[in-house]
Amino acid sequence: MSERSEPADRTSTRVIALLNQKGGVGKTTSTVNVGAALAEMGKRVCLVDMDPQGHLSLHLGVDGESVGETVYELLLEPDVDLAQVQIQVRPNLSCLPSRVDLAAAETELAQDPDRHRRLAAKFAPFLDQFDYVLLDCPPSLGVLTLNALTMAQEVFVPMQAHFLAMQGVGKLFETVGLVCQGVNPELKVSGVILCMHEKLSTHVREVVGELEDFFEEHRGSPMPWADARVLRPAIRKNIKLAEAPSFGQTIFDYAPWCPGAIDYRKLAERIVAGTDAKTSIPSSPHSDSEAAVPLDSKIDPKPESDPQPPAEPQLESKPIVEIDLQTDEGPTPEPAAVPENPVIAGTISVEPRPNPEEANGSTPH
């Protein structure tokens, strides 16, 4: 990461935006639980709730409605600095909470030509305090997301491996391409996090294979996704991950040895390994190794070390919020935000191949 320039080259902080314009794909779950796992590994982590729905805050047990300053004030009020917004939620883990008023930032910032740099500017004096900053983006591509992408060095794309999700990913990469050409040329797509993964489905295996083929085809290209990987392990569908937010708990608080916790812990280890080794993130024999061609199976800086899960602790806490477990398409769509002087990226070829008819008879990757 040493060659990175703006906006975070003065530190070794890794700034990662978790981005997918589709709602309900696992952005918030991944931000919280990757962040919590990194914090448990001793990394200093700041999670930023860029979504006016405030789900990240609630997941961490912070009700944005009852705290003082939030991301809204951070972006809108020149005198509010990051320390006034930051809440320490666990050892090594802090968050910048949000509430619904953040949605208004879209229109309130509309006239400011520097609107996309506000978050980066507020973080700049504080960036050294963190090893990782994870930005939980809203399910839209407006000014809030643009602030996240302007500040980030990397994008992780949480998604479910389904045919229609692939169409969305093409659009997403197009947006990252536009941001790169506009405001943040260093931005890279590091990888896809497979969420709610059901490895036994033939369709899922085919989609993962297509995704890996797409990334392989772009190796060495000037595209921001030239180094992207399908990150391993995939995060298995696990009801504990859906339950934990209603208790205001991370998966490591709630069910530390459930499959979801094990998957996120291993994913975080590999993300750290990616920083340390500055090499491709290895595949995991632990996960859905049969689901797709393993990537870089020769490199694994961490031994496989799944501890035997002890009996899960009895939970005494009561739910503090009602979380809708249905797929959530998010709030009112934000207006499309296009950087100044956009360059048309054209259609990115992420069409799943073969098409659904052909796929039925094809061999999985």
Ligand SMILES: Nc1ncnc2c1ncn2[C@@H]1O[C@H](COP(=O)(O)OP(=O)(O)O)[C@@H](O)[C@H]1O
């Ligand atoms: N691996 C998983 N297994 C089961 N449920 C999950 C998993 N990941 C996320 N969920 C649930 O799916 C819903 C959408 O996830 P969320 O992280 O909120 O998506 P997004 O932030 O992209 O809208 C939430 O109810 C969440 O608890």
Ligand SMILES: [Mg+2]
């Ligand atoms: Mg979310």
